[in-house]
Amino acid sequence: xxAVPYIFSHDxxxxxxKQESSLLAERKRTQExxxxxxxxxxxxxxxxxxxxxFFDAQAEVMDRFSAYMQxxxxxxxxxxxxxxxxxxxxxxxxxxxxxxxNRLYNKQVSVKTREFLIAYTMYxxxxxxxxxxxxxxxxxxxxxxxDARAYLEKRIVVRRKSAGNFF
Numbered sequence: 624x625x626a627v628p629y630i631f632s633h634d635x636x637x638x639x640x641k642q643e644s645s646l647l648a649e650r651k652r653t654q655e656x657x658x659x660x661x662x663x664x665x666x667x668x669x670x671x672x673x674x675x676x677f678f679d680a681q682a683e684v685m686d687r688f689s690a691y692m693q694x695x696x697x698x699x700x701x702x703x704x705x706x707x708x709x710x711x712x713x714x715x716x717x718x719x720x721x722x723x724x725n726r727l728y729n730k731q732v733s734v735k736t737r738e739f740l741i742a743y744t745m746y747x748x749x750x751x752x753x754x755x756x757x758x759x760x761x762x763x764x765x766x767x768x769x770d771a772r773a774y775l776e777k778r779i780v781v782r783r784k785s786a787g788n789f790f
Contacts, residue, residue: 624719624720624721624722625719625720625721625722625724625726626693626717626718626719626720627717627718627719627720627724627726627729627732628715628716628717629715629716629717629718629732629733629736630713630714630715631713631714631715631736631737631740632712632713633677633712633713633714634712635737636677636714636737636740636741636744637667637673637677639737639740639741640665640673640741640744640745640748641664641665641666641667643741643745644663644664644665644666644745644748645660645664645666647663647745647756648660648661648662648663648664651663651753662752663749663752663753665744665745665748670708672748673744674705674708675705676743676744676747676748677714677740677744678705679743679744679747680739680740680743680744680747681714681740683739683743683768684714684716684736684739684740684768685716687768687771687772688716688718688771688772688775691718691719691720691775692716692717692718692719693716693717693718693719714740718732718775720775721778723778723779724775724777724778724779725777725778725779728774728775728777731770731771731774732771732774732775735767735768735770735771735774736767736768736771738763738767739764739767739768739771742760742761742763742764742767743760743761743764743768745757745760746760746761746763746764
């Protein structure tokens, strides 16, 4: 088995969501033309909400990747405290992949997982503010997680060698 670690920094994902929501918020206006920027941007003001939605997104990833997830041993104590902002900031996990897994896909799995974390969090942020926009992010989140899981299924194909010419 091949152990493949992944780490998604709290700050990196938070910045990605802030950027994504800012790009969306810049375009949002009332019918009278007033800016809705303050309603749609997801920044440091909503730190507690970000942490909640980030954990929700992590649970989705862990569920989807569960067949490959390396779990803690029973001897290692793990205490989860959702309200303590000093622990569990980053999302880290290890996947145990079969020996014929194509390691070249590690980057794609990482990129798609990061995309999912941002899209899913945006979906949850927008579901009460703008259901149409939320649906777009939900669809994006679903597709990126499917893509990430598909990369985990890639294997190295051993081609049969033949003697002689192929002509």
